[in-house]
Structures are given as structure tokens and as C-alpha cells.
Amino acid sequence: MLSPLLSPLAYEFIRNALIAGILVGILCPVVGTYLIVQRMTLLGNVIAHAVLPGLAIAHFLTIDILWGAFVSGLLSSFATNWIRAQTRIKVDAAMALTLASFFALGVILITRLESRLDLDAFLFGDILSVTVKDVWQTALITGVILLLVKLFYKELLFYTFDPLGAQAMGLPIQVINVGLMAAITLTIILGMKTVGVILVTSLIVGPAITAYLLVKELHQMMALGGLIGALSSVIGLYLSYFLDLPSGPAIALTVFGFFLLGLLLRPVCNLNRENSVGKKLGKKYRSQKSEVSQELEPDA
Amino acid sequence: MLEVSNLSVNYRGIRALDNISLTLSPRELVGLIGPNGAGKSTLIKAILGLVSFQGKVQFRGKPLRRQRQRVAYVPQRSQIDWDYPVTAWNVVMMALTPSIGWLREPDHRVKQAVSAALDRVDMLPLRHRQIGQLSGGQQQRVFLARALAQQADLFLMDEPFTGIDQKTEAIMLEVFADLKRKGKTLLVCSHEWGQALSRYDRLLLINRQLLANDRPQVVMTMENLHRAYGQSLQTTMGGNAMGFSFC
Known part of the structure; x- marks a missing residue:
């Protein structure tokens, strides 16, 4: 019964694609969670498009395109923040301008430098061309970013929840912000290879917001989001293999399928959560029963 | 003791706070009042070092920015x-x-x-x-x-x-x-009116500048309130004028 599912694994390029897809499927929602809670999901889109000038220059200079894309993507997030801080322009307008300007610069550079950069692969991803070297690079970067998120979880939680409070208490918020932007940029570059720049937002945002509907804590959002992201990559790749679909869009639509499932499950999860809170309170604070029941009814 | 000396804040070309000096002592509950846009939140943020300012903010004789963990916000x-x-x-x-x-x-x-x-x-x-x-x-x-x-x-x-x-x-x-x-x-920024203000040991009335700094009964005079709120005083007070009974 399993043999149809195992048959694609006979091909090395499918095995590479699956491993890369699972890694990126875990990483994108973990990092994307920070974008969502800061209401900055569009920034993912900005960085994804803004890596193009860096890709063109790195390709021209024959250096690793990862670094060109990284510098370019990071510059775009700084540009957005700078415009927002220096003027009364709102962040959404700053992001829209940065996205278009960096992308335009990228297209001009590709033309002028007569680059043979594959724009189709850039826009829509080409997970089936992932090499063993790419898989190792993805594994290394995923491991480092997940470790850093674990190590600095409490600082990142404080900063993304209440940046002024974190600053007031002396946390180095500039350093935290740059670190976060660097992690987001690297994640997007890895995601680009899997689903392309246009669809990378689906892996960054989709699994994490599905998890957001069902849980109440940031780390739960990351864990469930990572699981949904990895499953989406695997299911999307299998759909792509068996139904002869483009892999990037197949993964993106699987992500959306999970979101619809999350919407359906939301009322059940919320009910269970309320019941478990009620049971715990009832057991521990039976003596304060009347007071607790009063507390359970929000008075706002 | 918190000592704020000659604190001024410029925000995008506007003088949001002008030359404010004040001290807060231990065992004191101080209310910070003033009209909307008077700079109450900006003053708190400047004390905390969240906005750039000219002047000096010291706590127990040392710059407050070096002892942020002693300040709760x-x-x-x-x-x-x-x-x-x-x-x-x-x-x-x-x-x-x-x-x-x-x-x-x-x-x-x-x-x-x-x-x-x-x-x-x-x-x-x-x-x-x-x-x-x-x-x-x-x-x-x-x-x-x-x-x-x-x-x-x-x-x-x-x-x-x-x-x-x-x-x-x-x-x-x-x-x-x-x-x-x-x-x-304790320094508490507040929009309260009337008797509620008597809970404070001292009130700071500001409108970009420090207009009054004393016990609530001394600060809440019609003259001070006119200086702070100007023409908008009647609207601000609304039907709450009776609350001024202690002034």
C-alpha cells in the first residue's frame, strides 16, 4: 500500500526536494510567526522581491548568490524602516515603494549586466533542481536559525509584544531587530528556491496563521505552524509528482487547504480551551467558586 | 529621588516639551495631568529614554539610562x-x-x-x-x-x-x-478629573511646559486650568465641574 508513496523516493532529485521542502516548511512558519505578530507580513514580500538586485550582482561577479540576495534583502528591510522612522509615511506605503524600487533595480541590473539568471525559477521556484549541496546549506541555516530562536526566545517575545517596554527595560532592541531581519531574509532566500518569490509568502504566513487560529501562545504557534509547513511541502510535492502540477503552486495551495481546515477546527479548539481553563479553575479554586465564576465572565 | 533638569523634546520639527525640570521623591504618588497633546506620554517616554531629548534625567544621583531595571513602565x-x-x-x-x-x-x-x-x-x-x-x-x-x-x-x-x-x-x-x-x-499620567485627583500627593500640570507643580488643591485653580487648557476648558470639564469642589 505504501509502495506508490515510496516510488518517487527512488529519484535523488525528489529526495533532495522533499528534505529541502520539509526544512523550509518548518523554518518559514517559525520565522514568519514574528512577522505576523508584528503585523509586518508584507515585509516578507518586500524582502522576497528585493533580493533580485543582489542576485543579479552576485551572479555577475560569480559569487554565491545566497550572499548577494542576503545583503540586498537586508538593505530593503533597513530602507523600509528608515523611511518609516524619518518621515510620517506609514509602514505599508514605505514597504510598497521599497518592493517596487528594489525589484525594478533588479530587472535593470539583469538587463544591463546581461545576466542569464533564470527569472522563471526566481519567480516560481524550482524545488526539483535542488542539489545535495543546497540541501546541506538549507539544513545548516535552518539549524542555526532555529537554535537562535530557541536561545533568544524570551527576548524576542518581549520585543515583538511590547517593543517600547523592552527598550525601557534596557534590552538592545536595535540588535534584536537586525538579528530578526537577518533571520527573516535568510529564511526567505531558502524559501525562494522551494516555491519562488511570489509564493514564498504562502509558507511564511499560511501555516503560522493557521496555527494562530488554534493556539494561544507564540511557541505553540511556531510548533504547530512548523508541522503544517512541513506537511504542506510533502503533500504539495506528492501532488506535484502524481498530478504533474508545478511544485511551488501545489505547495502553496496545500498551505491554503490547511488554512481552511484550521478555520473549520477553530470553534472546536476554542471550546476545548475554555473547558480546560474552567476545569483547572474549578479544581484549584473551589473555595473561591463564586468569585472565579464572576472572573470567567469578562466584564468589558 | 528622580531629578529631571531642563528636559526638552523636539518631534519632527515641533517643540513637544520645553525646558521641564522636576523632582520626584520616595513615598510619593504624583499625578501627571494636562490636555490632549500636552506631552504627558512624551515626558514619561523621555524619562525612560524612549525618545531623544535635551536635558538631564537622573535617578539617585546617576543617569537613569544606566539603571533601567530600577524603573517599571x-x-x-x-x-x-x-x-x-x-x-x-x-x-x-x-x-x-x-x-x-x-x-x-x-x-x-x-x-x-x-x-x-x-x-x-x-x-x-x-x-x-x-x-x-x-x-x-x-x-x-x-x-x-x-x-x-x-x-x-x-x-x-x-x-x-x-x-x-x-x-x-x-x-x-x-x-x-x-x-x-x-x-x-510613582508617577501616573492621568485623564481623571474632580475628586479622583485628591488621591495624588502632588500634581504636575503640563502643556508642553510645566505649568504647576504642587498639592492637588493648589494646582487645580481656574487660573492654572485656563493656562493649561485655554479655550477648550469648558469642553474638557463638561458636566464634571462640580468635581472641582476641593479646589
Whole structure:
């Protein structure tokens, strides 16, 4: 019964694609969670498009395109923040301008430098061309970013929840912000290879917001989001293999399928959560029963 | 003692605060009042070093920016995203982030401090609730617990009495009295009027400049209020003029 599912694994390029897809499927929602809670999901889109000038220059200079894309993507997030801080322009307008300007610069550079950069692969991803070297690079970067998120979880939680409070208490918020932007940029570059720049937002945002509907804590959002992201990559790749679909869009639509499932499950999860809170309170604070029941009814 | 000397703030070409000097002593509950846009929140943020300013802010003889952990800050409600996926427990835990230190997990001592702070504001039973599932008053108590858990010496609070229920107000006033007894200093930015202002030991009336700085009965004169609120005084007071009975 399993043999149809195992048959694609006979091909090395499918095995590479699956491993890369699972890694990126875990990483994108973990990092994307920070974008969502800061209401900055569009920034993912900005960085994804803004890596193009860096890709063109790195390709021209024959250096690793990862670094060109990284510098370019990071510059775009700084540009957005700078415009927002220096003027009364709102962040959404700053992001829209940065996205278009960096992308335009990228297209001009590709033309002028007569680059043979594959724009189709850039826009829509080409997970089936992932090499063993790419898989190792993805594994290394995923491991480092997940470790850093674990190590600095409490600082990142404080900063993304209440940046002024974190600053007031002396946390180095500039350093935290740059670190976060660097992690987001690297994640997007890895995601680009899997689903392309246009669809990378689906892996960054989709699994994490599905998890957001069902849980109440940031780390739960990351864990469930990572699981949904990895499953989406695997299911999307299998759909792509068996139904002869483009892999990037197949993964993106699987992500959306999970979101619809999350919407359906939301009322059940919320009910269970309320019941478990009620049971715990009832057991521990039976003596304060009347007071607790009063507390359970929000008075706002 | 907190000493603010010649503090001025420019914000995008506008003089938001002009040459403010004041001192706050231990065991003092001080109210900060003034019309909308007078710079109340900006003054609190400048003291905390959250906006750039000219002038000097010292606490116990040293620059305050070097002893931030001795200052607790309760932000305005509008500054917080109440849909953020975090529980009341973890909000209070944030107060101890610097003292836990980088790369370290909270230990038993930290958890006890969080538990005690939540218990003090009667929020321990609801500690596992996501903050958006709490009422306005309960949310404000969670932020008060966060300030308490920090075990600071100076408390700066931006409109803590906005949108709260009677139970929360009573708990907050009890906590303020406790903190005063323990020698702490409290500065509370407020939009209150009338008798509620008599709870403060001292009032600072500002409108970009410090207009009055004295006991509530001395500050709340028609002359001072006209200087602060100008033509908008009648609108601001509305039907609450009777509340001025103590002036």
C-alpha cells in the first residue's frame, strides 16, 4: 500500500526536494510567526522581491548568490524602516515603494549586466533542481536559525509584544531587530528556491496563521505552524509528482487547504480551551467558586 | 529621588516639551495631568529614554539610562496588541527577562516572583488565559503585576485608570499605597478629573511646559486650568465641574 508513496523516493532529485521542502516548511512558519505578530507580513514580500538586485550582482561577479540576495534583502528591510522612522509615511506605503524600487533595480541590473539568471525559477521556484549541496546549506541555516530562536526566545517575545517596554527595560532592541531581519531574509532566500518569490509568502504566513487560529501562545504557534509547513511541502510535492502540477503552486495551495481546515477546527479548539481553563479553575479554586465564576465572565 | 533638569523634546520639527525640570521623591504618588497633546506620554517616554531629548534625567544621583531595571513602565492600553498570542503569566514573566539573563531559562525564584505578583493583583487564577480573553480591568492588572514583578524603585504609568472596573481601581489604589509604604516613587499620567485627583500627593500640570507643580488643591485653580487648557476648558470639564469642589 505504501509502495506508490515510496516510488518517487527512488529519484535523488525528489529526495533532495522533499528534505529541502520539509526544512523550509518548518523554518518559514517559525520565522514568519514574528512577522505576523508584528503585523509586518508584507515585509516578507518586500524582502522576497528585493533580493533580485543582489542576485543579479552576485551572479555577475560569480559569487554565491545566497550572499548577494542576503545583503540586498537586508538593505530593503533597513530602507523600509528608515523611511518609516524619518518621515510620517506609514509602514505599508514605505514597504510598497521599497518592493517596487528594489525589484525594478533588479530587472535593470539583469538587463544591463546581461545576466542569464533564470527569472522563471526566481519567480516560481524550482524545488526539483535542488542539489545535495543546497540541501546541506538549507539544513545548516535552518539549524542555526532555529537554535537562535530557541536561545533568544524570551527576548524576542518581549520585543515583538511590547517593543517600547523592552527598550525601557534596557534590552538592545536595535540588535534584536537586525538579528530578526537577518533571520527573516535568510529564511526567505531558502524559501525562494522551494516555491519562488511570489509564493514564498504562502509558507511564511499560511501555516503560522493557521496555527494562530488554534493556539494561544507564540511557541505553540511556531510548533504547530512548523508541522503544517512541513506537511504542506510533502503533500504539495506528492501532488506535484502524481498530478504533474508545478511544485511551488501545489505547495502553496496545500498551505491554503490547511488554512481552511484550521478555520473549520477553530470553534472546536476554542471550546476545548475554555473547558480546560474552567476545569483547572474549578479544581484549584473551589473555595473561591463564586468569585472565579464572576472572573470567567469578562466584564468589558 | 528622580531629578529631571531642563528636559526638552523636539518631534519632527515641533517643540513637544520645553525646558521641564522636576523632582520626584520616595513615598510619593504624583499625578501627571494636562490636555490632549500636552506631552504627558512624551515626558514619561523621555524619562525612560524612549525618545531623544535635551536635558538631564537622573535617578539617585546617576543617569537613569544606566539603571533601567530600577524603573517599571506600564504602557498606555492602545500601545499593546491584545490579540498577541501570549498568556497573562508570560506577560508578567517579561519583567524578569533582563534579570534572568541571556541564554538562560527562568528558575524557581523567577516563577515565584511572577506567581506572587499575579496573586497580588488577584490574577493568579487566570494566569493561563491569553491576554485578549481578559477584560480591560484584568488586562490592566496583568500589566500592574508585570511592573510589580520587576521589583523596581520608580514606577511610571501611562493612563493606568483608563477603561477599568471598580475592582481593578480598588486593587490598584491598594497596590499604590503599598508601594508608597515601601519607599517607592510613582508617577501616573492621568485623564481623571474632580475628586479622583485628591488621591495624588502632588500634581504636575503640563502643556508642553510645566505649568504647576504642587498639592492637588493648589494646582487645580481656574487660573492654572485656563493656562493649561485655554479655550477648550469648558469642553474638557463638561458636566464634571462640580468635581472641582476641593479646589
